[in-house]
Amino acid sequence: MPGTNLTREEAQQRAKLLTVDSYEIDLDLSGAQEGGTYRSVTTVRFDVAETGGESFIDLVAPTVHEVTLNGDSLDPDEVFADSRIALSGLLEGRNVLRVVADCAYTNTGEGLHRFVDPVDEQAYLYTQFEVPDARRVFASFEQPDLKATFQFTVKAPSGWTVVSNSPTPEPTDALPDVWQFEPTPRISTYITALIVGPYTSVHSVYEKDGQSVPLGIYCRPSLAEFLDSDAIFEVTRQGFDWFQEKFDYAYPFKKYDQLFVPEFNAGAMENAGAVTIRDQYVFRSKVTDAAYETRAETILHELAHMWFGDLVTMEWWNDLWLNESFATYTSIACQAYAPDSRWPQSWTAFANSMKTWAYRQDQLPSTHPIMAEIRDLDDVLVNFDGITYAKGASVLKQLVAYVGMDAFFAGVQAYFKRHAFGNTRLSDLLGALEETSGRDLGLWSQKWLQTAGINVLRPEIETGADGVVTSFAIRQEAPALPAGAKGEPTLRPHRIAVGLYDLDEASGKLVRGERVELDVDGELTAVPQLVGKRRPDVVLLNDDDLSYAKVRLDEQSLAFVTEHLGDFEASLPRALCWASAWDMTRDAELPTRDYLSLVLSGIGKESDIGVVQSLHRQVKLAIDLYADPAAREALLTRWTDATLAHLRTAEAGSDHQLAWARAFAVTARTPEQLDLLEALLEGTQTIEGLAVDTELRWAFVQRLAAVGRFDEAEIGGEYQRDRTAAGERHAATARAARPTAEAKAEAWASVVESDKLPNAVQEAVIGGFVQTDQRDLLAPYTDRYFDVVKDVWDSRSHEIAQQIAIGLYPAVQVSEETLRKTDAWLTSAEPNAALRRLVSEARSGVERALKAQAADAR
Numbered sequence: 001m002p003g004t005n006l007t008r009e010e011a012q013q014r015a016k017l018l019t020v021d022s023y024e025i026d027l028d029l030s031g032a033q034e035g036g037t038y039r040s041v042t043t044v045r046f047d048v049a050e051t052g053g054e055s056f057i058d059l060v061a062p063t064v065h066e067v068t069l070n071g072d073s074l075d076p077d078e079v080f081a082d083s084r085i086a087l088s089g090l091l092e093g094r095n096v097l098r099v100v101a102d103c104a105y106t107n108t109g110e111g112l113h114r115f116v117d118p119v120d121e122q123a124y125l126y127t128q129f130e131v132p133d134a135r136r137v138f139a140s141f142e143q144p145d146l147k148a149t150f151q152f153t154v155k156a157p158s159g160w161t162v163v164s165n166s167p168t169p170e171p172t173d174a175l176p177d178v179w180q181f182e183p184t185p186r187i188s189t190y191i192t193a194l195i196v197g198p199y200t201s202v203h204s205v206y207e208k209d210g211q212s213v214p215l216g217i218y219c220r221p222s223l224a225e226f227l228d229s230d231a232i233f234e235v236t237r238q239g240f241d242w243f244q245e246k247f248d249y250a251y252p253f254k255k256y257d258q259l260f261v262p263e264f265n266a267g268a269m270e271n272a273g274a275v276t277i278r279d280q281y282v283f284r285s286k287v288t289d290a291a292y293e294t295r296a297e298t299i300l301h302e303l304a305h306m307w308f309g310d311l312v313t314m315e316w317w318n319d320l321w322l323n324e325s326f327a328t329y330t331s332i333a334c335q336a337y338a339p340d341s342r343w344p345q346s347w348t349a350f351a352n353s354m355k356t357w358a359y360r361q362d363q364l365p366s367t368h369p370i371m372a373e374i375r376d377l378d379d380v381l382v383n384f385d386g387i388t389y390a391k392g393a394s395v396l397k398q399l400v401a402y403v404g405m406d407a408f409f410a411g412v413q414a415y416f417k418r419h420a421f422g423n424t425r426l427s428d429l430l431g432a433l434e435e436t437s438g439r440d441l442g443l444w445s446q447k448w449l450q451t452a453g454i455n456v457l458r459p460e461i462e463t464g465a466d467g468v469v470t471s472f473a474i475r476q477e478a479p480a481l482p483a484g485a486k487g488e489p490t491l492r493p494h495r496i497a498v499g500l501y502d503l504d505e506a507s508g509k510l511v512r513g514e515r516v517e518l519d520v521d522g523e524l525t526a527v528p529q530l531v532g533k534r535r536p537d538v539v540l541l542n543d544d545d546l547s548y549a550k551v552r553l554d555e556q557s558l559a560f561v562t563e564h565l566g567d568f569e570a571s572l573p574r575a576l577c578w579a580s581a582w583d584m585t586r587d588a589e590l591p592t593r594d595y596l597s598l599v600l601s602g603i604g605k606e607s608d609i610g611v612v613q614s615l616h617r618q619v620k621l622a623i624d625l626y627a628d629p630a631a632r633e634a635l636l637t638r639w640t641d642a643t644l645a646h647l648r649t650a651e652a653g654s655d656h657q658l659a660w661a662r663a664f665a666v667t668a669r670t671p672e673q674l675d676l677l678e679a680l681l682e683g684t685q686t687i688e689g690l691a692v693d694t695e696l697r698w699a700f701v702q703r704l705a706a707v708g709r710f711d712e713a714e715i716g717g718e719y720q721r722d723r724t725a726a727g728e729r730h731a732a733t734a735r736a737a738r739p740t741a742e743a744k745a746e747a748w749a750s751v752v753e754s755d756k757l758p759n760a761v762q763e764a765v766i767g768g769f770v771q772t773d774q775r776d777l778l779a780p781y782t783d784r785y786f787d788v789v790k791d792v793w794d795s796r797s798h799e800i801a802q803q804i805a806i807g808l809y810p811a812v813q814v815s816e817e818t819l820r821k822t823d824a825w826l827t828s829a830e831p832n833a834a835l836r837r838l839v840s841e842a843r844s845g846v847e848r849a850l851k852a853q854a855a856d857a858r
Contacts, residue, residue: 004083007376008316011143017053020046020148025138028155029196033123035114037062037102042139044097051092056084058135058142066100099139107758108797109265111136119222119724124197126261126276128269132377134189142189145315145423149183150192163195165272167255186421188313193271195259202229206240216257223282235296239303242338248413252311262725263760265799267298270305285695288655290610293343300331307416315423317380321370322426325392348571349610351545354390356579361386362454364844365484366837371449381798382834394548395448401495401546403437410436451490453481455549463535472530474520494520499543500536509569540573551580562598566605575611582618588855592627596635600642609655616663624772625814626852640667652689661690665699674709694722698730706737706771729764736768752788759799766807775812782810786825793835809842814849
């Protein structure tokens, strides 16, 4: 039985038989305040290629009351099973199907999510349909290539806000609680949307050259005081300007709303004209500029999807990577190149965060080609990963370098015009790019998109006694793929730059004196342009981060960078060197103790706050998981002392001061350090410029709970100061973090033995439960994890089950015993492919940590 799955073959057969014309969807959400279920009535008009054909429509619902096909009533008990309504005896030409069902509100972030704000005790609803969850709200042919128009009619409490893909209509005097929307253009089911509740909003208009697009920003009233709508509108307008110029295609929908919604599983979702965004991006407390940059990238990413994904949509989920990679690449490019951008250094953030995610994902046993084989929905649900987003975007950046930016966007323009409101495959885009660039992309596509793994690039430099380069070549390696991964190591063509850097005596900065751009292919590529030149202090391969590859420094450059990493004048080469050092640490080439020394020697000079915050996370992770256990406490002491020293000396009120305060809070350990956290909370001590605001208070409370200083009285007291949804989550994390057997048992039971927690609260509990300095306390849960994870996977929704499978895996128990228990479970439990993948990835982390610990102990 299919359960809730759908195979690619089934989707292809259905697409051959059916052409869907329109949906009329009538939802009665008047009981949303109470929850439970709601009435869903769907009328679908579709054409069938042949008489007598059989197919099915998708629906996940507790009850189906009526099924009427071409006027004939069908017995729901006979035709509805396994999330499908069987449709037989279809007529050639037009068919009309009407389905009446009771659908359920969810608290998992899938389908129609219902949340009650503890501040005003009002219900707030929003839909999340990607990948296959429109069927939780209305009967639908749930696949991206069966596009149609959608007309929503919604009954909701009078006075509420109702937003969908089409502009919001005014209810009539006769029906003050009914909103009848105009039909959408032809779009896919997964980008339809409804957002319903007493949301508050701010409105503006994007106007240019006679074009006028209404803009809206929405959030809950309890967040309204924190909504910086001017900044959000500014980024949005910048995106409209840049994308419409580069795409040469006007924004394709009638309005553009951005809705900050609660308990959202992802960063945001590109619903056509009605983008939903996690409301943690409405900042309640001071954050660093890196958070604003990330939010802006998210806003631009979703806006780019209005063209790439919504206007032109993938035929099947194997091209999900192209959808996400294009939005990621163009959002970063917009930040980097748009006039008056606040973040022209955005490629530094990309190298620092997105690419490290890609490199990590590409070294797991589940690594796969960018263009993955997506056999069914189960495959795609676990494929929203670092390859789909970050490696794909890295390779698109490489493609732009390969064909040229002008040719790239000329091809994109032709692609949009040719396929507007249709569905495509990768070959359609590559064909357009070949036309505009004159490049044959067949071999490039085969090597970059259809193979897995990372290449390593190393310089091979010979110099004479006078320091002049006599030979320069770039060696490319294709390391063996991780055990269990499919495919073969592959050497690829790379378009890269080589940067030559010298220390400027006057400024003390490492400055690029020369840059050479070239194609690297095969095992060894000579670089004759550099022969005869004086050897610089540092040779940096893949300068400007054009390609996707691990880069290693030659011995002389590495020694110089170790002493002067913080001295690079530009932020991007610093980020590339930091990333290389982190990669070497993860690969057990650089001991954790040496990585810590490198960071401590250079981080004080690092101006990019996003890089600083990444280094904070990476150092803590390295010490917790990659350090020799016998040396761990000494390294933690060294790091914690450094965080406090930097906190005290950072510029008052600066982003760096806030970042160091958070880093200190995560690792404070001595009685004196914990006394300081308490004193900062109580206000009996202050640090000039440091605002101990709501979010920072919770960071301190959570650490004090994790070390046993705070218990329910203090946690509950802090929640009384912050009786909000965010406060509930923070309190849940703090309770789960307490170092007692009772606290751990309570947290475990709330997640594993009950299914009542909403998605966001469950995530918060898991985050508190797992504490790296509570290994002994958590040890009994290794066996318990393997006892329950398969049952959890089989009984919970995908998002909820994935949180548990990943979050509760015993990753902090770095031992051969953990590997043995994992292997035994993988053999005996016979999990499905999706769960097997997640557990195998977690196992790989333990295996990597063991190798790194051994390297650090040598």
